[in-house]
Amino acid sequence: MGCNAERVAEVLRAGGATVAEHKAELIELDRAIGDADHGENLDRGFAAVLTALDGGLPETPGAVLKVAATTLISKVGGAAGPLYGTAFLRAATKLGDASELDAAAVAAGLRAALDGVVARGKAEVGDATMVDALAPAVDAAERAQSDGGDPAAVLAAAADAAKEGADSTVPLTARKGRASYLGERSVGHADPGATSTALLLRAFAESAR
Amino acid sequence: MGCNAERVAEVLRAGGATVAEHKAELIELDRAIGDADHGENLDRGFAAVLTALDGGLPETPGAVLKVAATTLISKVGGAAGPLYGTAFLRAATKLGDASELDAAAVAAGLRAALDGVVARGKAEVGDATMVDALAPAVDAAERAQSDGGDPAAVLAAAADAAKEGADSTVPLTARKGRASYLGERSVGHADPGATSTALLLRAFAESAR
Amino acid sequence: MKKIINDPAAVVAESLRGLAAAHADLVRVAYDPDHVVRADAPVADKVAVISGGGSGHEPLHTGFVGAGMLDAAVPGPVFTSPTPDAVQAAISATTGQPGALLVVKNYTGDVLNFETAAELAAAEDLDVRSVVIDDDVAVADSTFTAGRRGVGGTVLLEKLVGAAAARGDGLDAVETLARRVVGQVRSIGVALSPPTVPHAGEPSFDLGEGEIEFGIGIHGEPGRERIPAESADALVERMVAAVVEDLPFGEGDDVLLFTNSMGGTPPMETYLAHGIAERLLADRGIRVTRRLVGPYITSLEMQGISLTLLRMDDELTELWDAPVHTPSLRWGV
Amino acid sequence: MKKIINDPAAVVAESLRGLAAAHADLVRVAYDPDHVVRADAPVADKVAVISGGGSGHEPLHTGFVGAGMLDAAVPGPVFTSPTPDAVQAAISATTGQPGALLVVKNYTGDVLNFETAAELAAAEDLDVRSVVIDDDVAVADSTFTAGRRGVGGTVLLEKLVGAAAARGDGLDAVETLARRVVGQVRSIGVALSPPTVPHAGEPSFDLGEGEIEFGIGIHGEPGRERIPAESADALVERMVAAVVEDLPFGEGDDVLLFTNSMGGTPPMETYLAHGIAERLLADRGIRVTRRLVGPYITSLEMQGISLTLLRMDDELTELWDAPVHTPSLRWGV
Ligand SMILES: Nc1ncnc2c1ncn2[C@@H]1O[C@H](COP(=O)(O)OP(=O)(O)O)[C@@H](O)[C@H]1O
Ligand SMILES: Nc1ncnc2c1ncn2[C@@H]1O[C@H](COP(=O)(O)OP(=O)(O)O)[C@@H](O)[C@H]1O
């Protein structure tokens, strides 16, 4: 199955649905160690992405991701807005004008997204941020792709690793973002951004099946 | 037993002790239908009266009551300050220079106190104020006196009637003071000022025994 | 109870110490009996304007001492009227031949204590008059109550008579103005949560999560009616209706709209309510020509707001706009 | 949750409507993207001073728009940094050839979003610089955190750079001043009760009756340490020590002392704490030459206070005293 603009839009819609569904849970995670807005922020952003896509579908997967990126940047705010926005923007740029994505493109897009987040946020794995979900996800995606997986398999591998990565933030002391102010008191809580990354990748993977 | 200045001071001390003891209860009554300060106000005032009396005892019962009156006026504040202050002031004036009080003087002093409270506060029996305790107390005191009771018996009769009067405020709708703002919502609560009047008279009576 | 205090009995005096330190250029604080006077008191050849009442409503009254407003404020214990000797001390420190006007909120305690102080002042040949403000429409104004309470209108009254005294009006004129203002100002308050009096240690009333006290006073005395929580639009409409229908205010009126936070309600909600009130008044053809928004007459940390409407005319507008320089209200200086 | 609001998603816009209605003479409000600019913007030949951040800290920043302070404020959703397009709109509405200074509180979201806006402005040939304020001593300033937060010092910074821009300083000078202020201002905050974010509906943290969050931020993010409730004397000593020892401030220093209410703490307690802080600083030989007391940077209805100390000199004193005319800070006008 070719992964064209329409499919990418569908995948994004699935992401939007999962954010809406888990909004309260993400707020609750952020309430514990942050400022209780992560779910609200992402939901506001993805709802706007979906509205933007309803307004007319761009022709390429890259262009679809770019609409998502600019919408997220202008609607999410907070730390997550620029970070997720940059992630989608870098992926869009990486994919260029291709009209269909193969597994290699998906993996390359994810790698570009991670590089963007790290460039903006300067977080490393172990700092208890979304990077803890995204970095292992990218590694797993690349492995799945070189093992011959299709785009759906690549995303599935990414989702599994992201979930594990998000869980790995529970025992960590946060070193970036708002949770870092807590010092050791951030231990014992999953990072909201890592959790939302895992949720999004899971939704993307299931929608791409 | 003659009721001289020293005895009157003792009686006042007993009143101060009872106010201190029931302070929280009076605050709680006022919290329900007023502004939660009646116990604090009276306690601040009577503590100051006791301190003033410690500083040197005037020679006559009237002079002792006058010290109490001016101290209450300058320490209690709120509605209760001027009302109790006026009550003690009018009683003091009534007693004049007498060096000992008989039963008739005690009853007359109470009557003067009631007249003072009514003159200042314009409340009638049934308005759910301290008048509901003081008015029947004065009537009972006068009856006890004409029945031949001694000062202690007069005060005991007053205390009994005051208690009954205070209890009678429970089903009433307050028409004066802060509780009147509540309208029918004041029903079901004892009036704090009526309660403190009853408590004071009880303490006076027991100390005078 | 959670408060930043030491001994509950010392809370007023200790707070006054902070006020004195923060605003030494504007006010002088005397203790026991506590009273706050203008730093430059007594001001020669000027009617003194004096107010006071129980503490816990700050900035009322102590925050309004200064040029163009109060010459003195007399803070009693929390929610308890000050005693006559305290009021008298404030009168002595500020009042000369032109006399003084006492601004008294209509509560039994305030009326009785200020009345006594005025009598004492009269005995010293000072011309001291009182005006009692009773702007709270929540309380039925009948002989079956202590009458309406003085609430938000007090802030406006103090500013206006302060300005009149500052421009040199004599005591008759200041008193007449005060009565005129009292006649055309109305307020209503609501509470979302109770205050806690320091010495009581318990909230002044119990309010369920889904309940609002409608027609609350400023002393934690329960309101007249308990209503289910509702949207800001519905609540402000209810408040506007209560105030407008009482005077009544009508189409074509110019008004000052004062949206007041009761203490615990933050600016976000206070401004939100203010915006709704402006819209509802415009809908009724009532023109808002001046406004005041913020926590100016509070009830400790109580959450809630009050709305006050004052019918304006050229003179009141001029007096409102006149310079004022106090810790909590300042313009034109 | 008890709030005077309609739809939690509309709370910022509806509150801005009230601000616009209340202060039409001072500010102009634009919506979607939300930004508040001086009524007379753009002011010719003047460096624009712009700030912003998540809402819920009012009067910061929207209440400080006006002559002598901010040219524009950009309010994001509650506790959420505004997006770059909103900041860019504020820049466009206020910035000319002299350029603009963005005052950014040090939070990842604010830094990233304002950074992006500055880049976009640069692409349009506007000279836009940023200064990041990080005055909160509660947070260890290490590479293991996002760095210190910007808190109370922000209010002072906005006033001072606003005054510098108003007197005609160029962008280089304004930026240099801003960095100098950041270098000599320090703050600490405490919370007695949590705020409730409207869309969350639940208090941002849970605090026992006998507990205080020491080193709280302004977003309901929990503080660094939970301590048992203690007397105001002990608590303020703990706060003063934390601030003084950090810079450090020392004997002979002149300082501005800013005692801030976090929203739900009423004036009575704020002034009480201020009085204690004045005494403790005097004990240390630190001279308080200017003060600000009140709710100026809040966290919704959170109860608590913060203390901010700024080392003063002649230039800062002159800039502090310079006229300012905004909804929430006004003098000399
Ligand atoms: N420097 C950073 N690098 C990567 N991710 C970060 C960084 N700072 C914060 N985050 C992520 O952002 C999430 C918080 O997003 P959100 O709550 O929407 O913004 P804010 O912290 O501004 O309220 C955190 O859980 C974390 O995963
Ligand atoms: N007009 C009045 N006449 C008689 N007693 C009154 C009147 N008004 C109030 N009181 C009494 O005063 C009591 C309240 O006193 P207190 O709580 O100390 O003062 P405040 O009401 O000013 O807070 C009431 O319970 C009532 O008994």
Ligand SMILES: [Mg+2]
């Ligand atoms: Mg957050």
Ligand SMILES: [Mg+2]
């Ligand atoms: Mg009372």
Ligand SMILES: [Mg+2]
């Ligand atoms: Mg009282």
Ligand SMILES: [Mg+2]
């Ligand atoms: Mg946030």
